[in-house]
Amino acid sequence: MNEEIDMTRIPRHIAMIMDGNGRWAAERGKPRSYGHQAGVDTVRRITAECTRLGVKFLTLYTFSTENWSRPADEVSALMGLVLSSLEDEIFMKNNVRFRVIGDIDRLPDDVQQKLRETEEHTAGNDTMTMVVALSYSARWEITQAVKRIIDERDPALHPLKMHIQPFHVTEDVISSHLETSFMPDPDLLIRTGGEVRVSNFLLWQIAYSELYFCDTYWPDFNEQDLHKAIADYQRRQRRFGKTEDQIENENQSE
Ligand code: IPE
Ligand code: IPE
Numbered sequence: 001m002n003e004e005i006d007m008t009r010i011p012r013h014i015a016m017i018m019d020g021n022g023r024w025a026a027e028r029g030k031p032r033s034y035g036h037q038a039g040v041d042t043v044r045r046i047t048a049e050c051t052r053l054g055v056k057f058l059t060l061y062t063f064s065t066e067n068w069s070r071p072a073d074e075v076s077a078l079m080g081l082v083l084s085s086l087e088d089e090i091f092m093k094n095n096v097r098f099r100v101i102g103d104i105d106r107l108p109d110d111v112q113q114k115l116r117e118t119e120e121h122t123a124g125n126d127t128m129t130m131v132v133a134l135s136y137s138a139r140w141e142i143t144q145a146v147k148r149i150i151d152e153r154d155p156a157l158h159p160l161k162m163h164i165q166p167f168h169v170t171e172d173v174i175s176s177h178l179e180t181s182f183m184p185d186p187d188l189l190i191r192t193g194g195e196v197r198v199s200n201f202l203l204w205q206i207a208y209s210e211l212y213f214c215d216t217y218w219p220d221f222n223e224q225d226l227h228k229a230i231a232d233y234q235r236r237q238r239r240f241g242k243t244e245d246q247i248e249n250e251n252q253s254e
């Protein structure tokens with residue numbers, strides 16, 4: 001059954017933990033990289049559907065800091081896929097701006113260069129921003145944010161220059177030093193592949209996100225599954241710590 005979704009209440013920012021590629025391939029007697037390849041097709045379909053629905057930010061967990069400890073051949077297959085999938089016209093066709101977050105310095109030089117070029121080429125696209133988390137983990141991100149806040153040599157921190165005091169460190173200052181400072185926090189976080197955990201993804205930013213877990217392996221995740229997740233999100237009441245009555249009153253006075 002196709003889920004009805006309310007087009008006036010589409011989540012502005014969806015974050016995805018795209019999990020299950022390896023198990024999907026294993027079920028077919030294929031190497032894990034075959035699953036990653038199939039996962040790229042899912043990225044194309046879901047990106048196109050998100051732009052159609054009016055999602056403004058789509059953040060995709062593509063390669064975690066912890067994934068560096070996978071076998072070398074799997075890591076290099078993944079790097080190859082990142083490189084080849086950035087070649088395609090998906091960004092221009094869908095008017096999508098591309099951004100990357102993560103510890104990019106650890107990536108091979110050709111991948112780093114391609115990422116920078118794709119960010120530059122797509123900088124003027126404004127239907128949706130696709131953010132790819134590569135060599136990313138939330139603890140790494142928070143650690144580097146703290147380092148930058150206390151680093152008096154960083155010119156970007158001009159107002160905080162000189163002797164940083166405890167009162168300078170606010171939630172806004174921390175948020176603005178995270179990799180994600182250019183976008184709002186996710187409204188909805190979807191994890192495919194059956195695991196019910198966040199695996200070091202956006203720990204600060206998902207404080208009030210709605211979480212949705214499904215068993216479908218990422219290569220099988222389709223537009224209908226996305227609609228199901230959005231419909232589920234739309235049935236929830238986001239209270240941000242307030243009471244149900246308060247939220248209903250706020251909605252009535254809008
Ligand atoms: C997610 O799929 C993609 C990456 C982490 C790069 P997995 O490769 O983790 O697939 P499973 O979880 O082993 O099935
Ligand atoms: C999370 O998946 C990372 C990505 C999807 C890129 P993992 O497969 O690495 O997570 P764990 O190991 O099951 O927690």
Ligand code: MG
Pocket residue numbers: 019020021193
């Ligand atoms: Mg996995």
